Amino acid sequence: MSRQSNRTTDSKKMVGDSSRINNSELFTLTYGALVTQLCKDYENDEEVNKQLDKMGYNIGVRLIEDFLARSSIGRCQDFRETADVIAKVAFKMYLGITPSVTNWSPAGDEFSLILESNPLVDFVELPDNHSTLIYSNLLCGILRGALEMVQMAVDVRFVQDTLRGDNVTEIRMKFIKRIEENLPAGDE
Amino acid sequence: IWTTVFGRRMADEALFQFLHYELMQYIYKSADSKETENGRNITKLENMGFRVGQGLIERLTKDTARFKDELDTMKFICKDFWTCVFKKQIDNLRTNHQGIYVLQDNKFRLLSQLSAGKQYLEHAPKYLAFSCGLVRGALSNLGVKSIVTAEVSVMPTILLQKI
Numbered sequence: 001m002s003r004q005s006n007r008t009t010d011s012k013k014m015v016g017d018s019s020r021i022n023n024s025e026l027f028t029l030t031y032g033a034l035v036t037q038l039c040k041d042y043e044n045d046e047e048v049n050k051q052l053d054k055m056g057y058n059i060g061v062r063l064i065e066d067f068l069a070r071s072s073i074g075r076c077q078d079f080r081e082t083a084d085v086i087a088k089v090a091f092k093m094y095l096g097i098t099p100s101v102t103n104w105s106p107a108g109d110e111f112s113l114i115l116e117s118n119p120l121v122d123f124v125e126l127p128d129n130h131s132t133l134i135y136s137n138l139l140c141g142i143l144r145g146a147l148e149m150v151q152m153a154v155d156v157r158f159v160q161d162t163l164r165g166d167n168v169t170e171i172r173m174k175f176i177k178r179i180e181e182n183l184p185a186g187d188e
Numbered sequence: 189i190w191t192t193v194f195g196r197r198m199a200d201e202a203l204f205q206f207l208h209y210e211l212m213q214y215i216y217k218s219a220d221s222k223e224t225e226n227g228r229n230i231t232k233l234e235n236m237g238f239r240v241g242q243g244l245i246e247r248l249t250k251d252t253a254r255f256k257d258e259l260d261t262m263k264f265i266c267k268d269f270w271t272c273v274f275k276k277q278i279d280n281l282r283t284n285h286q287g288i289y290v291l292q293d294n295k296f297r298l299l300s301q302l303s304a305g306k307q308y309l310e311h312a313p314k315y316l317a318f319s320c321g322l323v324r325g326a327l328s329n330l331g332v333k334s335i336v337t338a339e340v341s342v343m344p345t346i347l348l349q350k351i
Contacts, residue, residue, distance in 0.1 A: 026240070026244060026273055027200065027207060029239075029240040029244055030208065030211070031207065032243075033239055034214075034236075037236065038214075055214060058213070059207065063203070094199050094202075096200070123243075138207075
């Protein structure tokens with residue numbers, strides 16, 4: 001049953017789909033176990049949100065290298081291009097979904113990612129006593145950490161969440177500033 | 189095109205590995221860093237893996253017929269389950285036909301981040317705890333009670349023993 005890599009598009013689709021479904025479930029279930037553990041360890045949702053963001057950040061700063069190696073995407077010219085790469089390449093590659101990029105600010109420094117579906121929340125329901133939990137906050141940290149490694153300081157947050165009753169999941173990303181390379185830490 | 193396909197096929201695995209690593213770091217950081225805590229952390233990771241394994245096997249075997257016997261179950265773990273979780277099959281399955289099974293993976297994925305070499309062997313257990321739990325959880329939902337331990341002889345080979 002071991003599959004070799006020289007396959008046609010058709011059989012790739014077959015194998016790829018089933019293994020993608022199952023492997024994303026591994027991630028989803030593991031993520032759920034993590035959030036459950038965090039909720040046990042921390043007294044309030046705010047703390048859990050912060051932890052998820054921090055862990056996401058740690059993942060992001062390493063994920064970016066993995067992403068650049070896999071995608072061989074060059075440096076983005078502007079924030080719009082960055083948005084497209086995030087939505088159409090990165091999300092697709094790692095989570096199998098393609099959010100849409102919308103709601104650009106007039107200055108072009110802020111946009112929204114709209115996720116019709118969020119694989120992280122498959123099989124998940126938020127209990128009543130966790131109404132302020134940002135369940136998928138890991139994603140914000142990942143995006144923030146990854147972009148920091150390519151010299152972009154951004155603010156990332158959830159503004160809509162299907163887990164909290166909204167129709168879609170919306171992540172808002174705002175460009176703060178360009179990070180200069182090789183400056184000593186703490187000067188800014 | 190081939191490069192993109194390859195990139196995507198492994199990318200979700202990479203994402204899981206990053207998450208697994210952060211999970212390990214979190215469990216270890218949130219405990220007091222004393223020697224005695226190591227056992228408890230391993231247990232925590234193993235228990236998380238257990239619950240994930242239960243959930244995963246449920247999805248995986250939704251439309252599968254019941255297994256003939258224990259060996260059939262183990263073969264499923266070695267082929268389908270292992271492929272689902274680690275994108276490859278178990279390399280070698282041995283049994284004494286009295287309830288002990290040894291599963292050998294010669295290129296265990298979660299250890300690939302850890303450098304080969306004796307000085308890293310002491311860290312291997314925490315990389316294996318979650319996976320042992322996965323297997324134990326999967327077996328549990330298939331009606332098999334087990335103890336799953338893992339050994340690393342030469343990185344990154346592991347031997348899982350199901351008792």
